[in-house]
Amino acid sequence: MTATAALWPAPSASGAVDANVTVPGSKSVTNRALVLASLASDPGWIRRPLRSRDTVLMAEALRTMGVGIEEGVGPDGTGEAWRIIPAGLHGPATVDVGNAGTVMRFLPPVAALADGPVHFDGDPRSHERPLHGVIDALRTLGARIDDDGRGALPLTVHGGGSLTGGPVAIDASSSSQFVSALLLSGPRFNQGVEVRHTGETLPSMPHIRMTVDMLRAAGAQVDTPEAGGEAGVWRVTPGALLGRDLVVEPDLSNAQPFLAAALVTGGRVTVPDWPTQTTQPGDALREIFTSMGGRCELDERGLTFTGSGAIHGIDVDLSDVGELTPGIAAVAALAESESVLRGVAHLRLHETDRLAALTKEINGLGGDVTETADGLRIRPRPLRGGVFHTYDDHRLATAGALLGLVVPGVEVENVATTAKTLPDFPGMWRSMLGMPG
Numbered sequence: 001m002t003a004t005a006a007l008w009p010a011p012s013a014s015g016a017v018d019a020n021v022t023v024p025g026s027k028s029v030t031n032r033a034l035v036l037a038s039l040a041s042d043p044g045w046i047r048r049p050l051r052s053r054d055t056v057l058m059a060e061a062l063r064t065m066g067v068g069i070e071e072g073v074g075p076d077g078t079g080e081a082w083r084i085i086p087a088g089l090h091g092p093a094t095v096d097v098g099n100a101g102t103v104m105r106f107l108p109p110v111a112a113l114a115d116g117p118v119h120f121d122g123d124p125r126s127h128e129r130p131l132h133g134v135i136d137a138l139r140t141l142g143a144r145i146d147d148d149g150r151g152a153l154p155l156t157v158h159g160g161g162s163l164t165g166g167p168v169a170i171d172a173s174s175s176s177q178f179v180s181a182l183l184l185s186g187p188r189f190n191q192g193v194e195v196r197h198t199g200e201t202l203p204s205m206p207h208i209r210m211t212v213d214m215l216r217a218a219g220a221q222v223d224t225p226e227a228g229g230e231a232g233v234w235r236v237t238p239g240a241l242l243g244r245d246l247v248v249e250p251d252l253s254n255a256q257p258f259l260a261a262a263l264v265t266g267g268r269v270t271v272p273d274w275p276t277q278t279t280q281p282g283d284a285l286r287e288i289f290t291s292m293g294g295r296c297e298l299d300e301r302g303l304t305f306t307g308s309g310a311i312h313g314i315d316v317d318l319s320d321v322g323e324l325t326p327g328i329a330a331v332a333a334l335a336e337s338e339s340v341l342r343g344v345a346h347l348r349l350h351e352t353d354r355l356a357a358l359t360k361e362i363n364g365l366g367g368d369v370t371e372t373a374d375g376l377r378i379r380p381r382p383l384r385g386g387v388f389h390t391y392d393d394h395r396l397a398t399a400g401a402l403l404g405l406v407v408p409g410v411e412v413e414n415v416a417t418t419a420k421t422l423p424d425f426p427g428m429w430r431s432m433l434g435m436p437g
């Protein structure tokens with residue numbers, strides 16, 4: 001964004017926050033559900049879907065390839081529900097991926113099953129985010145793809161109506177979404193798919209588990225390393241997928257700024273409908289934020305997090321839960337002792353280079369953050385107000401809002417970028433603080 005982008009004066013907390021915050025549906029679950037329902041052999045329902053930039057882009061893309069997506073209320077009238085009516089996938093079609101990792105990675109394998117060319121493009125940043133794992137794998141599995149040779153967007157998948165499939169080796173150390181992408185469409189490949197990860201590290205394992213769980217719930221047979229299979233190898237058997245009736249869990253990573261608000265103000269926030277069992281990485285916040293100060297209770301009201309007034313630094317490996325890093329870094333900048341966040345080198349290739357952006361912006365408010373080879377070292381300092389730049393990154397914007405709760409005079413640039421995964425973050429934030437909308 002340019003220096004003239006809108007600045008949002010982040011509201012200060014007048015005291016300890018005390019609020020109930022209903023968090024919209026999970027981006028990762030909604031977008032997997034849309035893909036799986038579109039590949040199914042019969043219609044399905046997605047209830048309480050997230051409606052945000054990333055999920056609307058996913059739905060639009062599937063529609064342009066022929067899928068019917070009817071938005072309305074569910075059969076029993078309880079809240080929003082989308083009816084997904086699968087159809088023969090076809091090109092020619094043009095897909096705008098925005099800056100959604102799930103759209104740019106999960107859909108090229110779907111396009112390989114379509115009949116006709118499907119062109120993919122997106123925001124300038126989408127041209128820089130890694131896609132080689134998907135492009136190279138699809139070629140090995142029998143797809144024809146035109147790209148400019150950089151292993152990134154823009155590209156055209158020339159779908160032939162079916163794909164051979166079979167074994168493929170990829171290095172998914174830059175994004176777990178390469179693995180998820182190939183597994184999600186795998187049941188529809190003629191020979192299924194066997195994905196072998198060859199890299200040294202693999203981030204975001206809970207997201208791969210989410211993919212496997214949702215495939216199984218749709219009737220797919222999946223062999224995994226965790227179920228006694230070979231390490232680093234996932235196998236999906238070819239077969240039909242069932243249309244499901246699925247209720248989307250709240251997005252636990254989007255619950256993060258609100259729980260963090262309780263932590264940094266010594267207050268209390270309850271998030272209703274927190275699942276008792278989930279593959280979402282945000283569930284790790286219960287443990288991470290507890291060790292940073294405060295306590296949490298999971299009961300029939302949902303998850304209640306209560307801050308203790310103290311904020312402790314933390315030394316933690318976040319490789320499984322990388323998307324939580326910006327919010328943890330913001331809390332760490334307000335703590336009473338140093339933090340080291342490890343295992344997240346791949347965040348340099350997220351919505352923005354998150355390690356560089358967090359370092360620059362927290363330091364811009366007077367902080368002391370240094371980048372390490374695989375993360376951040378954060379030494380808390382008294383912070384002052386100023387502009388918090390967000391680089392079109394929703395999680396930078398929510399991190400800036402959090403700092404603004406307790407640091408007077410923080411202005412968050414382009415808070416509207418939160419719409420990538422949250423439809424009305426500023427409104428939710430004000431309502432948490434008891435301020436008029």
Ligand SMILES: O=C(O)C1=C[C@@H](OP(=O)(O)O)[C@@H](O)[C@H](O)C1
Binds near residue numbers: 028029101176207
């Ligand atoms: O599959 C998913 O839904 C996601 C996987 C992760 O991607 P990376 O493995 O690229 O970090 C995560 O950061 C992203 O927000 C969502």
Ligand SMILES: C=C(OP(=O)(O)O)C(=O)O
Binds near residue numbers: 323
């Ligand atoms: C990394 C993220 O998103 P994406 O799905 O675009 O990779 C994120 O939401 O933090």
